[in-house]
Amino acid sequence: MAFADCSTSAPTRTFLFSRLRPRRGLPSIPPHLLRGLPVAGFRLPSLRITNSPSSFPKGNAFLRNKQGFRHFRPFTVLASVSASEAAISTEASAMVIDGKSIAKEIRHEITTEISRMKDEIGVIPGLAVILVGDRKDSTTYVRNKKKACESVGIKSYEVCLPEDSTEEEVLKFISGFNDDPEVHGILVQLPLPSHMNEQNILNAVSIEKDVDGFHPLNIGRLAMRGREPLFVPCTPKGCIELLHRCNIDIKGKQAVVIGRSNIVGMPAALLLLREDATVSIVHSRTKNPEEVTSQADIIIAAVGQPNMVRGSWIKPGAVIIDVGINPVEDATSPRGYRLVGDVCYEEACKIASAVTPVPGGVGPMTIAMLLSNTLSSAKRMHNFQ
Ligand SMILES: NC(=O)C1=CN([C@@H]2O[C@H](COP(=O)(O)OP(=O)(O)OC[C@H]3O[C@@H](n4cnc5c(N)ncnc54)[C@H](OP(=O)(O)O)[C@@H]3O)[C@@H](O)[C@H]2O)C=CC1
Ligand SMILES: Nc1nc(=O)c2c([nH]1)NC[C@@H]1CN(c3ccc(C(=O)N[C@@H](CCC(=O)O)C(=O)O)cc3)C=[N+]21
Numbered sequence: 001m002a003f004a005d006c007s008t009s010a011p012t013r014t015f016l017f018s019r020l021r022p023r024r025g026l027p028s029i030p031p032h033l034l035r036g037l038p039v040a041g042f043r044l045p046s047l048r049i050t051n052s053p054s055s056f057p058k059g060n061a062f063l064r065n066k067q068g069f070r071h072f073r074p075f076t077v078l079a080s081v082s083a084s085e086a087a088i089s090t091e092a093s094a095m096v097i098d099g100k101s102i103a104k105e106i107r108h109e110i111t112t113e114i115s116r117m118k119d120e121i122g123v124i125p126g127l128a129v130i131l132v133g134d135r136k137d138s139t140t141y142v143r144n145k146k147k148a149c150e151s152v153g154i155k156s157y158e159v160c161l162p163e164d165s166t167e168e169e170v171l172k173f174i175s176g177f178n179d180d181p182e183v184h185g186i187l188v189q190l191p192l193p194s195h196m197n198e199q200n201i202l203n204a205v206s207i208e209k210d211v212d213g214f215h216p217l218n219i220g221r222l223a224m225r226g227r228e229p230l231f232v233p234c235t236p237k238g239c240i241e242l243l244h245r246c247n248i249d250i251k252g253k254q255a256v257v258i259g260r261s262n263i264v265g266m267p268a269a270l271l272l273l274r275e276d277a278t279v280s281i282v283h284s285r286t287k288n289p290e291e292v293t294s295q296a297d298i299i300i301a302a303v304g305q306p307n308m309v310r311g312s313w314i315k316p317g318a319v320i321i322d323v324g325i326n327p328v329e330d331a332t333s334p335r336g337y338r339l340v341g342d343v344c345y346e347e348a349c350k351i352a353s354a355v356t357p358v359p360g361g362v363g364p365m366t367i368a369m370l371l372s373n374t375l376s377s378a379k380r381m382h383n384f385q
Pocket of ligand 1: 282284305324
């Protein structure tokens, strides 16, 4: 575990000031009222949002303009800045993109779709997860995925194999799930034990059930113009979904992805390219990472190095998506550690226009995208629109 800290003071942001989205089935906010809301980190003065403290946890919100209060509810709060900074903003302060709330909103949408599918054609989406070994972090992720499946109505199938299992045993389970019509998605939790060949195993997952999007055919299609992958990897898809749902433009922007792994960095760069960004990739052999990163309007950091991206790496007004999840020692936490991102959050908040926190940023979106991919898979297999 690393010990790393770049913060000099405790976080001060306290209150929500957000872009609002009506929940499904409720009327939209009239566009003229949306003028003036802080979108993508730009705060415009003509409208203010305040949250009723009592209803705040449910995401209810008041929208206030010069004529008085209008009450719209329930809304999902997507992002926040501190109230005092929002009201009298002289010091720059980033919008905090609330991945947890956005993921909750997506789970709500998925729940509605799943019950519609069940009612209309009697199909329940199924996700199979294969875990080999007992790494603590992997066990936690798998448990969280199972809970998330239950919460939206996906049936989960779980296989836990001992660390010393053979590749053949894993392949046997994959083959069983490939043939099982009740399973619409298969996820093999990574990393696998070192004696196993990851490529052989990922290649064995049926491309129609590859909800992680790690099959080479899916990745290959993601990289090609005019081709469509059946599934897009969950974490990068979650990053782009955060940008979309916060109304952050990608087209024509300079984007820098830090990290080039098969599961995050590389597909994130491909997705940004598909969104018409101009993309650079920083990796461990990049000579001038700070210089490259400081050109970016959008930064996706997926490195695994706590607080690597400092304030000086960030162009004022940039949007930062921090994928990193790094445990750092913290004697004051009951677990003895806490999670930090790859970006120095405190410094980023002062310079960026929008930033995702860790935890509560990209992590919950990864799981939401997995559920979304599983639902899409079931819909595709049963030709259900
Ligand atoms: N929020 C979420 O849902 C998820 C979070 N994560 C987190 O994201 C982070 C990255 O994960 P993952 O992609 O799997 O990690 P990998 O270790 O597979 O990849 C890390 C990448 O970062 C690059 N890198 C490492 N050190 C440096 C450095 N000093 N300067 C520049 N580049 C560097 C590596 O470069 P090179 O290729 O040259 O070695 C590599 O491309 C981790 O913290 C992980 O826990 C991961 C998955 C999901
Ligand atoms: N086949 C496969 N697919 C994956 O998608 C995959 C994988 N293997 N191996 C490991 C990584 C990592 N990953 C995360 C998912 C959710 C959170 C998450 O929800 N994090 C919470 C914090 C959780 C906590 O407190 O521990 C948050 O950021 O708020 C984090 C990390 C998926 N991965």
